[in-house]
Amino acid sequence: MGSLQKLITLSLSDNRIDGPIPESFGKMLSLEFLDLSYNNLTGGIPKSLEALEYLKYLNVSFNKLSGEIPIGGPFANFTNQSFLSNNALCGISRFQVPPCQGKSHRRTSRKRVLYLFLYSLLGITSVIVASAIGFLILKRRKRNEPLGSTEVSSMRVHERVSYYELQQATNGFSEDNLLGTGSFSKVYKGVKDGMIFAVKVFKLELEGAFKSFDAECEILRNLRHRNLTKVITSCSTPNFKALVLEYMPNGTLDKWLHSHDLFLDMLQRLDIMIDVASALNYLHNGYSEPVVHCDLKPSNILLDENMVAHLSDFGIAKLLGAEDSFRQTKTIGTIGYIAPEYGQDGLVSTSCDVYSFGIVMMEAFIRRRPSDEMFTGDLSLKHWVNDSLPTGVAQIVDADLIRQKEEPLNAKMQCFISVMELALSCTSVSRDARVNVKEALLGLKKIRLQLVTS
Numbered sequence: 001m002g003s004l005q006k007l008i009t010l011s012l013s014d015n016r017i018d019g020p021i022p023e024s025f026g027k028m029l030s031l032e033f034l035d036l037s038y039n040n041l042t043g044g045i046p047k048s049l050e051a052l053e054y055l056k057y058l059n060v061s062f063n064k065l066s067g068e069i070p071i072g073g074p075f076a077n078f079t080n081q082s083f084l085s086n087n088a089l090c091g092i093s094r095f096q097v098p099p100c101q102g103k104s105h106r107r108t109s110r111k112r113v114l115y116l117f118l119y120s121l122l123g124i125t126s127v128i129v130a131s132a133i134g135f136l137i138l139k140r141r142k143r144n145e146p147l148g149s150t151e152v153s154s155m156r157v158h159e160r161v162s163y164y165e166l167q168q169a170t171n172g173f174s175e176d177n178l179l180g181t182g183s184f185s186k187v188y189k190g191v192k193d194g195m196i197f198a199v200k201v202f203k204l205e206l207e208g209a210f211k212s213f214d215a216e217c218e219i220l221r222n223l224r225h226r227n228l229t230k231v232i233t234s235c236s237t238p239n240f241k242a243l244v245l246e247y248m249p250n251g252t253l254d255k256w257l258h259s260h261d262l263f264l265d266m267l268q269r270l271d272i273m274i275d276v277a278s279a280l281n282y283l284h285n286g287y288s289e290p291v292v293h294c295d296l297k298p299s300n301i302l303l304d305e306n307m308v309a310h311l312s313d314f315g316i317a318k319l320l321g322a323e324d325s326f327r328q329t330k331t332i333g334t335i336g337y338i339a340p341e342y343g344q345d346g347l348v349s350t351s352c353d354v355y356s357f358g359i360v361m362m363e364a365f366i367r368r369r370p371s372d373e374m375f376t377g378d379l380s381l382k383h384w385v386n387d388s389l390p391t392g393v394a395q396i397v398d399a400d401l402i403r404q405k406e407e408p409l410n411a412k413m414q415c416f417i418s419v420m421e422l423a424l425s426c427t428s429v430s431r432d433a434r435v436n437v438k439e440a441l442l443g444l445k446k447i448r449l450q451l452v453t454s
Contacts, residue, residue, distance in 0.1 A: 002027030009033040011442055023048045033449045037061045045069055056453050058082045065089055068100045161233055163240050166199050184212040184315050198245040212315035213241045219314045227279035229312040250303035257298055257367050266401055266412050269364050270448050275309035277441040284350045284437050290320040292348055296356035297337045318348050336370030341431055351431035358426025365419055367398040382427050385420050393417055411454035418447045
């Protein structure tokens with residue numbers, strides 16, 4: 001790789017690559033964009049990367065890297081966002097990792113080592129003795145248990161909570177605690193022992209609610225990704241079903257796009273789209289079988305305290321299995337966001353999510369819903385964008401983006417045009433003509449690089 005001295009962009013994310021980052025990467029002297037996130041990389045971050053003076057974007061998040069983060073060269077401009085979820089990294093406080101232990105602290109006297117060894121040996125011996133005594137006590141108790149008694153099971157990481165606990169945490173499922181309403185559920189804010197969380201209560205009186213709960217449990221139980229909503233635990237009885245979810249203090253993307261007192265700048269919107277594309281890429285390519293969300297829209301995109309986006313609401317999501325598509329008799333998605341083949345023929349595939357994502361991209365930068373009253377007859381959000389490119393973009397871009405002074409106007413308009421062109425490539429009428437989500441993600445990262453380097 002070191003011989004590729006004219007290479008500018010290298011994206012190897014989501015490829016299950018293991019082993020160390022090669023020192024030779026430091027010889028790719030023209031590199032501006034390096035994305036190694038979501039792999040199984042181990043070892044340290046090579047100091048040779050400090051020689052990459054043109055490097056503007058680095059992402060090694062969600063690996064198993066260890067050791068000190070370099071601080072020279074381009075690393076002086078990077079933040080903690082480049083190194084997320086590598087628990088063994090250390091370095092300066094700006095990277096929000098533990099400080100590295102100095103060499104002086106590693107020089108321990110022989111006497112101290114000897115004392116430490118003796119104390120450890122004593123501790124281990126005590127644990128063994130205590131365990132043996134505990135085993136004998138349990139064995140004796142078990143002999144005295146009546147037949148048919150319930151065996152003691154090991155404690156799970158997150159025990160299920162009771163209806164009473166959730167009722168207490170949400171103040172009786174009060175409307176004051178209501179965060180949002182979906183097709184099959186209501187979401188409440190809950191507080192218990194100082195912890196804030198979201199409680200998704202399924203409306204079991206509605207047809208499809210039981211199936212929605214089962215689908216969400218099945219899918220979220222096995223999925224783990226930074227940009228997916230995290231399930232903490234659940235509550236399930238014949239008459240009540242709820243999921244306890246990680247609380248997102250900044251609410252939905254829909255709220256941020258369509259509230260007059262809230263604003264997202266160009267870079268924030270771009271980062272949110274990259275987060276959503278990363279989540280979709282994981283669903284489509286990172287699990288044992290592809291998962292189709294089927295209801296992607298701004299109200300199902302949640303923002304945490306750092307404005308990182310998390311995809312939520314998997315109530316109608318589908319596992320594709322060995323096939324790349326299947327036909328569904330009943331279409332449940334949201335009008336304006338669903339792909340033509342899904343709405344007309346019930347055909348479900350990963351391309352359906354890509355189409356919805358293209359519509360969401362348009363809405364995010366234009367701030368008009370596909371259901372806006374201006375879109376009647378043959379005029380739709382997609383047609384409006386298509387007819388306006390490239391000369392009429394000033395008429396469709398969110399006016400608030402133009403008023404902001406953070407980036408030069410020309411750079412922002414070029415960014416907007418690039419995003420709209422990508423959105424149109426996601427929303428082709430023919431599903432075979434659409435880009436896939438991995439291509440969309442790479443395209444967004446390139447657009448971001450162009451914006452930040454302009």
